[in-house]
Amino acid sequence: MPFLYGCAFTSEDLDVLSGVLNAWCAERHIDIRSVEAQFAASTALDLYQSGHHEHDKLLSALNGRTGL
Template sequence: MSLLVNASFSSQDFDVLCSALDAWCAERHIDIVSVEAQSAASTALDLYQAGCDSREKLLHALRDHRAA
């Protein structure tokens, strides 16, 4: 689970995260409000904080991580 203590996200950060997560869910035909999507969102936050700070990087890393 993500540790968001003292984390601050701009609207641009939020847009990158949402865009990558939306694309990932659409590729897999997963409802954005499902438990699987919630888990992927947590993973996306972790990956974003680890340096995957563009939609493309984040989506690629999310695909790799969730495929494992």
């Protein structure tokens, strides 16, 4: 995963990311271990790294992504 090389996440970062992924999966009744959830997690990481650091903003950005 080259985009994560040299990138460190704090426990707060991980809390936001996992909270958003859990909320996204719950809204869609998707198993968090599914391929769809893995794709959403990857997208959430990209969005987080591009500046969506707050739970609500990240979830909104993730919900706005087409194809998820």
